[in-house]
Amino acid sequence: MRPTFRQLEYIVAVADTARFGMAAEKLGISQPSLSSQIVEAETDLGVRIFNRGRHGAVMTQQGAEIVRRARRILHEMEDLRACVTGDGIFDGRLRLGVLPSIGPYLLPGVVRRLHVDHPNFRLVVREESTADLELGLRSGRFDMILSTPEDHPGTLQIPLFRETLWAAIPKDDPLAGDTGPLPLASLAGRNLLALGSRHRLSGMVSEIAALANARVPDEYEGTSLAAILLMAAAGAGIAILPRLYAATDARRRDDIVLRRLDTPKAERAISLIQPAAFEARLGSDILASALSEEALQLMAPI
Template sequence: MEARHLRYALALAEHQHFGRAAASLGIAQPPLSSQIAAVEREVGERLFDRTRRGVFPTAAGTAFLERARRALDEMGAAMVDAGRAARGETGLLRLGFIGSALLDPLPGVLGRFRRARPDVRLDLGEMSSPDGTAALIAGGLDVAVGRGGPRGPGAEGLVTVPIGSDELIAVVAATHPFAGRRAIGLGQLAAENLIVSPPDQEPAVAARLRSLFDSAPSPLDCATTSRDIHTTVGLAACGVGVGLGPARMRRLERGGIWFCEVTPRVRLPDLRLSFRAADRSPVLAAFLDVVRANCREVGSRLDDVLARHPAVRGNEQPG
């Protein structure tokens, strides 16, 4: 039994006449009569009483028509849902990110995506750059935002694009001797108790810091570790030491702290967005479109990376 058979039965019940029902359907009366008879044979019950006054549903027909209406409504809804899913208007996006990305650019990107795709469910989680890469490769994430390029087995199947640059800054308590200074030098930092991310949290940042403080013993050997920038700022505010982090850390507003530039200027590994090159999810494509719109300088980079990536070249590209 096909959907058209259900529509034929509903039209006949509405018009109570084979001729009028056939005209409303745009078919001749004989084919309609034969199709209704075929439906009745398939159901095994008489669905309509044919009388001189008209054609009326039987008890079996009434029950059949009620289900037929619901079935056609469900089929229509299924077509709508399929179209929305194909356009990335529904579904799930799983995003892993490092904490500093919540300062910039994720607030603008996620806010814009939520407004554009309110029915897409977001599964968001803060995690280290290595954990984000591992989850992305394993299929547990759709997008990962971290520092430095993804590494390890399977990383060659990822598309990665820079979405933000940063330089190293220091944060101290308002009572610290450095408070009030515009900048402090690396030599001055080497004599302080430092607050830094643990090496397993941000390996690319740890390697950059290790290259700056290469003396033996290094001030990093006894540094206090902090797994997120909020903790770094909080520990600095408590007078534990000098916190080191990305310049976007300045966006954290709280009293009792002071930010200082570090001289000479130290550029940190770029903030990067990564996703699987083979992922053809419409939701991912919609998210990348929002990234392009919100971070305009990223759009050309992303298109260039997609054009050159061996796992993408020759296939339809996300977005």
Template sequence: MERVDRLTLQQLRYFLAVADTKHFTKAAEQAGVAQPSLSKQVQSLETELGTPLFSRVRGNVTLTPAGEVLLPIARRILADVDTAHHEVAELVGLRRGRLRVGATPSLCASVFADVLSRFHKAYPGIRLLVEEGGSRDLSRSLLRGDLDLALIIVPPEGPDPALTTRVVLREDLLVASAASLPPLVNRPTIRLIDLRDRSMVMFRQGYDLRETTIQACRGVGYEPRLAVEGGEMDAVLRFVEAGLGVAIVPSMVLANRPALRGIPIAPPGLSRTVALAQRTDVPPTNAARAFSDVLLAYLETL
């Protein structure tokens, strides 16, 4: 077995050339090598296998029983190698492959869907696997190797040092309320202290906007009064539309939501930083690089 493990693809190609032409000189011409070099490689193959592969009698070259056994195996091996080269070339050329990407629910509800659509149109052969979750969960998925890229919200203390991040968006946060109810204030902006006596709709535990909202309220001296909590972005927006309370949300999620009214927060306001993250110790795939380019190009149009 150890001898067979030292077979080379070149030896198999030369073997097939001789088997097909039944002539060493013609086989060498077909392979584009000198006849002595081809003969030497075939002899090395026979030595490795421990048996002659060709019978050479009076200029006639025929396969021995061992050669007959090797012939279909060699064809299959070389065909598999050619297939492997082709498939890897397709992957490198972004014709096939897989990309695992993640984003927070608020980003999935706003920019992410359009970016995915653009990427799929440009690279239809790349299969997209999407994970929706909070930034902490997405960061853990990246570090486990379950994701290639993720759009995360950069926490105040900064991203995990094991991740490489690129800031792609800074987004203002607004106070959302039901458009069917009277405006919260008769001013163009609202102060956080104005929400002291307002019921709030709160995101689930571990959600980035939950922490942002609670810390902002505590920063001006009060604990938010929660009417309902525990939802993802779509649920929170629907609860606000129903008049259950107000919520602090990214400005982008209010697009195409006529049942909601958004009012900016008075200076210094609130904002969040969105970054594209990946593992530092793993170089990005070609598909990941292409996705980054599509994302940045799309954000430039906003």
């Protein structure tokens, strides 16, 4: 059968590294051997998969589709092996894409717990924006993602938890005099700080700003929750944060006050999401349960 399973692995390795040399090193073979196998696969398929140049290997339009399908075939083979061993996603590597507003706070405890019962479990995590998580799931870069379910239609989703949004207010601000729920009317005319536009959280903050007659300044888009929290502490505005982050890192600061936004619009759902299939991958329920339990523990009363 052409291309061979091994050639598919080579194709994906080149796509992941964008360099023949790096892909060969990753695979533990010589670059000439890798190149000859890619050329052979291209000949059998009758298309060019990569354009070679000084800037590395760039996928052609047809090559991108071949890579996407190659990833799917390799994933199916991994599932076949997992089905035989009975340990599902925990027998080998799971590539998980996560929102940067969730991953660093939720995953460490979950991974420690799962490794006790599944020592072979290898979790490869990448933090990306909502839009990039969607692209990564569709292209096969990710096996699963942790994200907001409404942004990934046509996928298999396991609900995990819901979290409210909180306002981080400088301590010298009049709104910091109270710790109760914050009415939207109190935000009128204020600057609300949020992540960049490729993040779902940015759209939520914009919607809240419109309801409160507040504004999201164009001159600043946060690259991380820590960055917008620092800006808020410096008096640049009020940072809007998801509860998981507010209940962990943000609550440790002594220069801001946290208040829950008092509106149904200030809430988001988080799900474990994988490509649509006949059924969830074996072990998905165990991972989802661990994620849900950890989130509930972390989101203790602020």
